Amino acid sequence: MTAVAQHKTILDVEKVRKDFPILSRKVNGKPLVYFDNAASSQKPQSVIDATNKYYSFENANIHRGVHTLSQEATSAYEVVREKVRAFINADKSHEIIFTKGTTDSINLVASSFGKNNIGESDEVLISAMEHHSNIVPWQMICEEKKAKLKVIPINDDGELLMDEFHKLLSKKTKIVAVTHISNSLGTINPVNEIIAAAHEKGIPVLIDGAQAIHHTTVDVKELDCDFYVFSAHKMYGPTGVGVLYGKEELLNAIPPYQGGGDMIKTVTFEKTTYNELPHKFEAGTPNIAGGIAFGVAIDYINLLGIENIAAYENELTNYALTQLNTVPGIQFIGKAKERASVISFLLDNIHPYDAGVILDKMGIAVRTGHHCTQPLMDRFRIPGTVRASFSFYNTKEEVDLLVNGLHKVIEMFK
Amino acid sequence: MAASIKELEETIVEEFSYYDDWMGKYEFIIELGKSLPLINEKYKTDKNLIRGCQSRVWLYAQIEGGKIIFTADSDAIITKGIIGLLIRVLSHQTPDDIINTDLSFIDQIGLKEHLSPTRSNGLVSMVKQMKLYALALKTKML
Numbered sequence: 001m002t003a004v005a006q007h008k009t010i011l012d013v014e015k016v017r018k019d020f021p022i023l024s025r026k027v028n029g030k031p032l033v034y035f036d037n038a039a040s041s042q043k044p045q046s047v048i049d050a051t052n053k054y055y056s057f058e059n060a061n062i063h064r065g066v067h068t069l070s071q072e073a074t075s076a077y078e079v080v081r082e083k084v085r086a087f088i089n090a091d092k093s094h095e096i097i098f099t100k101g102t103t104d105s106i107n108l109v110a111s112s113f114g115k116n117n118i119g120e121s122d123e124v125l126i127s128a129m130e131h132h133s134n135i136v137p138w139q140m141i142c143e144e145k146k147a148k149l150k151v152i153p154i155n156d157d158g159e160l161l162m163d164e165f166h167k168l169l170s171k172k173t174k175i176v177a178v179t180h181i182s183n184s185l186g187t188i189n190p191v192n193e194i195i196a197a198a199h200e201k202g203i204p205v206l207i208d209g210a211q212a213i214h215h216t217t218v219d220v221k222e223l224d225c226d227f228y229v230f231s232a233h234k235m236y237g238p239t240g241v242g243v244l245y246g247k248e249e250l251l252n253a254i255p256p257y258q259g260g261g262d263m264i265k266t267v268t269f270e271k272t273t274y275n276e277l278p279h280k281f282e283a284g285t286p287n288i289a290g291g292i293a294f295g296v297a298i299d300y301i302n303l304l305g306i307e308n309i310a311a312y313e314n315e316l317t318n319y320a321l322t323q324l325n326t327v328p329g330i331q332f333i334g335k336a337k338e339r340a341s342v343i344s345f346l347l348d349n350i351h352p353y354d355a356g357v358i359l360d361k362m363g364i365a366v367r368t369g370h371h372c373t374q375p376l377m378d379r380f381r382i383p384g385t386v387r388a389s390f391s392f393y394n395t396k397e398e399v400d401l402l403v404n405g406l407h408k409v410i411e412m413f414k
Numbered sequence: 415m416a417a418s419i420k421e422l423e424e425t426i427v428e429e430f431s432y433y434d435d436w437m438g439k440y441e442f443i444i445e446l447g448k449s450l451p452l453i454n455e456k457y458k459t460d461k462n463l464i465r466g467c468q469s470r471v472w473l474y475a476q477i478e479g480g481k482i483i484f485t486a487d488s489d490a491i492i493t494k495g496i497i498g499l500l501i502r503v504l505s506h507q508t509p510d511d512i513i514n515t516d517l518s519f520i521d522q523i524g525l526k527e528h529l530s531p532t533r534s535n536g537l538v539s540m541v542k543q544m545k546l547y548a549l550a551l552k553t554k555m556l
Contacts, residue, residue: 028436351490353468353535354444357528361436369468369534383470383489412437412444413491 011304011312017393019044019300030363033398038183038211038342038389039367040233043297047237050296054289061285063262077288080295081278087298088228089219090245094277097251098286101242102210103133105229106177108244108281109206112254113175114141123172127152127160127189128379129182132372134208138177152178154379158185158334162193169201176205180212184371184387185334186317186342188212195225204250210234214391215313215340217306220245232290237297241290244281251277258283309392313341316390320399324388327406333385344371344385347406350413352384358412359386362405419511422503423519430523439524440492447495453485464543466536469493473540475547480555481506482548486540493535496520496528500537504544509555512548517541 017023020042025032034042054076060069062077078093085093099105118124124138128151135149142149150173152165160178169176176198181188195205204226209218214235220228227250232241256263256274260283265273274280301309320343324330329348347355356368369384370377377384388402417425433439457474464471469490476483484505488494503519504512520529531538 351469353490354492356468357492358440361440384468412441 011308011392013312013393013395016304017395019046020393021045021048023393027363027365028361033364033394033401035388035390035394035398035402036365036367037391037394038234038371038387040239041214041236041391042393043236043238044300046300047293047297050293051238051289054292058292059289062288063279073288073292076292076295077286080291080298083295083298084243084245087218087302088213088245089221091221092248095245095248095251097244097246097278097281098291099229099242099244099281100240100287101231101233102208102229103137103242105227105242105244106134106206106208107137108257109175109177109227109229109246109254110137110141112257112281113204113250114145115255117254118142118145118147118174120146121172122147122174123150123170124148125150125152125165125168125173125176125178127165127178128154129158129160129185129187129373129376130177130179131183131208131210132374134177134179135375147174148172151375154187154376157336158182158187159336160187160189162190165194166197169197169203171201173198173201173203176203177208178205179208179210180218181209181215181340181342182334182336182373182376183211183342184344184373184376184385185336186339186344186389187334187336188216188338188340190338191223191225195223199224211340211342214301214306214309216310226250232294232297235294235297236300237294238287238290240287241294248277251281256280256283260284304392312392313390316394316396316399317341317343319396320388320390320402323399323403324406327403328410330406333380333382341390342387343389344387346382346385347410350409352386354413355386355406355409358409359402359405362401362408364402364405366402416506419503419507419515423517423522426499426502427519427522436524443495443499443525444491445495446498447488447491447493450494450498452494452497452501453487457485458487464536464539466493466539467534469535471497471536471540473543475544477551481508482512482544482551484544484547488536490535492528493537496525496537497540500541500544509548509552513545513552 022042058073060073062074081093081096084096150168153161180191191207198205206227207225209228209230213230226247228245230243233239262279263275263283265275331346333344352368359366367387458472462472462474469488471488473486484501486497529537
């Protein structure tokens with residue numbers, strides 16, 4: 001724990017890398033170069049230890065028992081809610097709902113908000129660069145309610161056409177759901193402007209923060225968004241844990257999502273009354289170990305400092321863009337002026353799958369394919385891309401290895 | 415008498431034994447993928463499309479004298495190269511032989527990972543579809 005405290009002001013990448021045991025492994029006989037951080041980030045030892053410690057010494061169900069273990073587990077779990085609240089600067093800790101992940105959070109909002117607020121010929125407004133998980137839940141509720149899904153178009157650089165967005169906002173729009181940072185293009189969207197414009201017309205806004213929460217300071221009060229959703233596993237925490245932040249008033253106004261234990265106040269066969277926030281939305285035993293380890297991941301980010309992380313990742317991204325630009329035939333997909341540490345590209349006519357297979361043989365993990373954004377790939381008329389996404393534990397030397405690897409790929413397929 | 419599935423598998427395993435590193439092996443597959451004309455363009459329709467998450471595969475089957483002739487294609491070269499191997503082994507064979515083969519040669523030449531369901535390159539679905547065609551034909555012949 002104290003080992004990371006020294007990283008506080010300037011990020012020492014060699015020191016940081018030692019916190020992540022997986023980074024010292026080999027893949028196909030080569031040192032692992034992990035550039036698939038946008039899909040899931042690696043875990044520091046402290047997070048791994050927290051999971052282990054919980055099951056070894058603290059395991060009990062929460063919110064139920066009077067016995068010591070249950071009390072301790074409940075406290076440890078609830079402390080994390082407060083950590084999340086502070087991390088995103090929410091007003092109240094009961095505005096933090098624990099879920100299984102970003103997808104689960106969006107499904108919760110689409111289903112519960114949609115139940116009473118979306119009706120026939122109403123509209124839900126999303127963007128052309130959304131992940132399937134911020135498309136399909138809305139499509140499902142729209143289908144059920146005979147409502148329409150409207151899409152904010154983008155330009156060839158992968159930026160939202162804001163004029164079109166303003167035109168699409170109408171009396172029929174019941175909610176706007178857009179991503180903060182695109183997982184395929186790296187584009188940072190002008191969420192402040194989107195939220196302000198929607199609010200002017202009294203329309204609530206959900207922001208998909210899965211790619212933003214670990215890369216930039218997120219202040220939900222400053223953003224004034226109505227819902228903000230993200231996953232622990234992209235912020236160096238465990239899988240199966242996510243967050244739905246919602247404004248208290250909205251969370252109180254919408255019905256529960258799933259029924260079961262923990263979300264009730266009283267149950268009779270005639271009538272059940274529901275528990276208060278946040279428990280109203282947390283039916284069943286949650287991922288307690290994951291939640292507690294998530295708290296440790298937040299501690300880790302706080303020790304490094306999100307500003308230091310952002311500064312380092314931006315520098316590395318700029319270096320990568322410059323170096324990748326020297327690769328013959330490279331075509332970047334997504335050239336937004338405001339961008340995060342996600343770079344999508346194609347190499348001439350080489351299929352992304354082919355490039356990915358050869359890079360993997362060299363120990364380099366990139367993502368290939370449509371990145372769960374098929375409509376976006378259709379927009380660019382491409383089958384997919386090769387995507388390299390960086391984290392604070394990646395190095396310039398690793399970027400050089402990727403560039404060399406791409407030269408090799410070109411040689412093999414020419 | 416055409417070669418049996420087993421004989422064809424053995425030939426391929428022998429061909430691959432000349433390459434002792436991954437790069438040589440993949441260069442060979444890439445060559446296969448580039449050189450083989452695999453399917454008549456008119457059969458590259460949505461009906462014959464197997465949509466993998468990573469690459470797309472088109473598969474077409476026709477029957478000649480109780481044997482199945484497969485033609486296929488992919489938009490990814492490595493996938494196409496492996497399709498070339500699968501077609502070489504499974505095309506012009508009887509339904510029974512196709513149904514009963516386990517394609518263990520793919521494992522022997524060290525390309526098992528490409529037939530893993532997690533790859534989502536369309537190959538697993540393609541092999542499944544080939545066997546389904548064989549099963550359908552067999553039922554028809556009974």
